[in-house]
Amino acid sequence: MEELWLQAVSILAATLRTATPLVFCAMAGMFSERSGIIDIGLEGKMLAGAFAAACLAVVTGSAWLALLGAVLVGVLMALLHGLACITYRGNQVVSGVAINIMAAGLTVVLGNAWFGRGGQTPDLAPEARFMPFKILSRESAYEIPILGPLYAFVIGGHNLLVYVAFATVPVAWWVLYHTRFGLRLRAVGEDPKVVDTAGISVAWLRYRAVIIAGLLCGFAGAYLAIAQNAGFSPHMTAGRGFIALAAMVFGKWRPWPAMFACLLFGLLDAIAIRLQGVILPGIGQVPVEAIQALPYILTVVLLAGFVGRAMAPHALGQPYVKER
């Protein structure tokens, strides 16, 4: 029984770790899309942020400067997206795909030119990373039954950015539903004409939304490169930006449901890792392939069967043209 509980605790802790970049990106996507700008480029912004964080951590040795750099690069990429989609009214999906491809290529090329390690950055020292807080040692945690491990590994024992990620959710909820900016942001995603008639700049509102998205993607990238791992490796985001996008749609563009969707994806991933090689009673050993497909199968099933109609912001993907 105790063994089982420790397993559950370990899965929960892994869930939080794997869900963290998803939560950042899902919130980023939510701000952008609630303002009417489709954000396929979450993946690219996160990757560029991860690369910037790793490079700055190598050069400066400071995790905080690295985080700042990641956020700046994320915002710059977001401004590029904004320039194409808001100012020049380009196709938002095409611009997002371009950002993804650009980030995937540039990070490897620049990494190779600067460090000459096939796109990887040198390994980082602990001072240049966000390390987990150790609030209880493993031994003393086991001494307190049930609650000890839960406190030590699920509530505590993570790095700073994990807590920041989960703190962004209530903040995003508050901004979106309880501030004037949030109200206008939601309005501009539903019907920009109304906002414009009220004398508020549609472009500036949307720019602010994509800047917030870029900032949050920068956090996600920094988490991957200097908190969860110790350095950048090519294509290290491995599709997490798209999973986050799916989680956001899954959560119907709302902060709390989106966060729970991210946690569900994280949980499935954590379970998939631990199910490998385990012999299940009555089934036998489950093939690795089947376990790895599990999160995706469940996504399709849940999207098709349980979520119902996904209600996107009404003006999503439409560039706003002011009537003359």
Place this chain on the structure above:
Amino acid sequence: MKTLMQAAFAAGAFCLAASTALADPAVVYDAGGKFDKSFNEAAYNGIEKFKAETGTSYLEFEVQADAQREQAFRKMAQRGADPIIGIGFSQESAIKKVAAEFPNIRFAIIDSVVDLPNVQSIVFKEQEGSYLVGVLAALASKTGKVGFVGGMDIPLISRFQCGYAQGAKAANPNVEVIGNMTGTTPAAWNDPTRGAELAKGQFDRGVDVVFAAAGGTGTGVYQAAKDAGKLAIGVDSNQNHLQPGTMLTSMLKRVDVAVYESAKAAKEGNWKPGVTVLGLKEGGVDWALDEHNKSLITDDMKTKVEAAKADIVSGKVAVHDYMSDNSCPM
């Protein structure tokens, strides 16, 4: 316009002339990439050694997607490279096809066998080297649980795992071996994040020594071991220097020697096709002891692992090869 055309023709002719004059070796790396600090990097070190010693330059290609493999080999053959060395079992079908098209060019493949008159196949007895690090893992473990993180789920990696398990059980019959594979596609060779997560999962289950045979994914495993204060075992190259203090040892697979010997033999004219099997006896696999891990290896551990090595070399202990029957007795 006309001068431009002429210039283009001249440039084309020059390229053609340059390519026919070439008889340098070529290396085609696998999906992990040249700087995976492991398998491919060993090949890179081998060919670099060849370059430094002979002054001969070489061509190289890093495969990014499966579709590029055949093109890469054909391109190298068309440019007149000789011999062309393919790193990794995934190159098998591409070499089989391209080597048949260019019977006058010599090819070599590491980790797989291609039965053609112009192909040299070099395979290793990974199970023997893994057996030795398994012995060390079981001796170093305080919890009696040792872990294994494989890259792509293929028989070759199961061979590592099986040898490792046999060694661990030989040193301590009560030891428990927990194994995970990173994935089922070549991307599994380069996913440190997932490697770290797998290692953390094993540590949570009580593992305190983990062996990663996973190419670039391994760096994540070693990092996780360091962060958690556990021990890790490297693979292919000597990876002890990556995380000094928590790297127990590395299972050496001398891909560097194989690549170097193949290129050198071709240059000196004593290159032979056929299958070469490199085991402990031939020095093709081994365990690593250097200044980074000597504090972790006690005299007792050293004596026991050297005894195991002598037993394998003399044939007293036969390590079961997973690939001989696709099953592991453990």
